[in-house]
Amino acid sequence: MKDTDPTVPHGLAPRKTPVQTRSGATVEAIFEATIQVLLADGATRLTTTRVTERAGVSVGTLYQYFPNKQALLFAMLERHFDEVVHRFEELADTVERVCADGPGQPIVQLAESLADAYVSVKVARPDRTMAMYQVAGAIDRGNLAIGLYERLKSATVRVLAHASDASFSNVGPVVFTLLSTVSGLVRATFENPAAGSEGWPGCATRRPWSPAPI
Amino acid sequence: MKDTDPTVPHGLAPRKTPVQTRSGATVEAIFEATIQVLLADGATRLTTTRVTERAGVSVGTLYQYFPNKQALLFAMLERHFDEVVHRFEELADTVERVCADGPGQPIVQLAESLADAYVSVKVARPDRTMAMYQVAGAIDRGNLAIGLYERLKSATVRVLAHASDASFSNVGPVVFTLLSTVSGLVRATFENPAAGSEGWPGCATRRPWSPAPI
DNA sequence: ACCATACCTGAAGGATCCTTCAACCAATGG
DNA sequence: CCATTGGTTGAAGGATCCTTCAGGTATGGT
Numbered sequence A, B: 001m002k003d004t005d006p007t008v009p010h011g012l013a014p015r016k017t018p019v020q021t022r023s024g025a026t027v028e029a030i031f032e033a034t035i036q037v038l039l040a041d042g043a044t045r046l047t048t049t050r051v052t053e054r055a056g057v058s059v060g061t062l063y064q065y066f067p068n069k070q071a072l073l074f075a076m077l078e079r080h081f082d083e084v085v086h087r088f089e090e091l092a093d094t095v096e097r098v099c100a101d102g103p104g105q106p107i108v109q110l111a112e113s114l115a116d117a118y119v120s121v122k123v124a125r126p127d128r129t130m131a132m133y134q135v136a137g138a139i140d141r142g143n144l145a146i147g148l149y150e151r152l153k154s155a156t157v158r159v160l161a162h163a164s165d166a167s168f169s170n171v172g173p174v175v176f177t178l179l180s181t182v183s184g185l186v187r188a189t190f191e192n193p194a195a196g197s198e199g200w201p202g203c204a205t206r207r208p209w210s211p212a213p214i
Numbered sequence C: 001a002c003c004a005t006a007c008c009t010g011a012a013g014g015a016t017c018c019t020t021c022a023a024c025c026a027a028t029g030g
Numbered sequence D: 001c002c003a004t005t006g007g008t009t010g011a012a013g014g015a016t017c018c019t020t021c022a023g024g025t026a027t028g029g030t
Helices: A021-041 A048-055 A059-065 A069-098 A107-124 A126-136 A145-160 A172-191 A193-197 B021-041 B048-055 B059-065 B069-098 B107-124 B126-136 B145-160 B171-191 B193-197
Strands: none
Touching (some): A021 A048, A021 A126, A048 A069, B048 B059, B048 B069, B107 B126, B126 B171
């Protein structure tokens, strides 16, 4: 009965969902261990055995919840992304409530709120953010975001609709550009802490290297 | 005597450089095959055997030029990035020649030229661009760009210096932001052709999926 | 306290994969 | 034309890695 969700690529759906509290903690430990292994050993050395060892459980346990390694990574990606989406929807709700029947807010302020929402999720868990960057390329994201991106987009549109000094005839490109540039800047900053903070007032540069945008 | 270049991480330096034309073609074929395998089978299925099969050479040949798989990917990344840098330096030369002792150009135009330079390299070889995105996360980029990013930065600074209507007290953050946002937008467009072109006047949307910014 | 279920274990099968090396072919220049 | 150096081959060793499954343990509702 599983593996029917059209938004999840074939063979990547979780095998079962934890029902007892113990197993809930187990899956959580596996997720956390995956991040640690990813940051410590890199994506190429990410192994089901290494993950389960670090999580303090047996390999078989992992395969109880995920049909294969890809499914584990996919689930992590989905979870992380869902958090961003959720944060955006919260912001949209707030903005709608505040600007219920007022004049709205300046577009600059709305854009800053959106950027803040995005950054806040990333900064809250830098390790997870970095881990996601590592696997994002190697994963078959397929139609991961076919629904998730739509939600992100509509939340953004809802926010942008309350601009007091701007209105968009077609928001599509606007939203895409906004999200792409913000995520690009954030990603570059995470991956190049040296170059990212260098020269910025009040930012201390620590690491002496600076890989650049591919 | 090899593996002494401080800008190349330990163990990732090429074993030897082709000297005859035949071997030059071989290495080129290996690079090309790597891209194809990357796009066809994904990063996780990228295998030295698969690459050499597709390149029409033997496995041993690959290991004659690269000490290991990582080194091959690293060399590709370096080569691709070097092309971007080169394109930027060309642009800087051109701008300096044109604005030799004139009033310079509007900052908007200079920024557009820079963006164009970046995009032109990416668009010239979409396959290679996509391949780079796939491996960029999984590769130990280490100090890949410690020198390469400096060149990219200084070329950008040289261009920006000829703005007729702007001057920057510290260009560091400006350059970083410019490059990060442009690369972010380009990457998102490459990875999400649907969402990237949707709603843009004169852009035909083809694919029905749209993974979003991680 | 008891039992149906949920959950966990970890050795082992089977499948790749990375890398080497000894033997063999091709080119270049004197 | 021949010797030297450059280039290629591909089977095989050794190392992981993914995934399963039969057997055992914990949980929580009754």
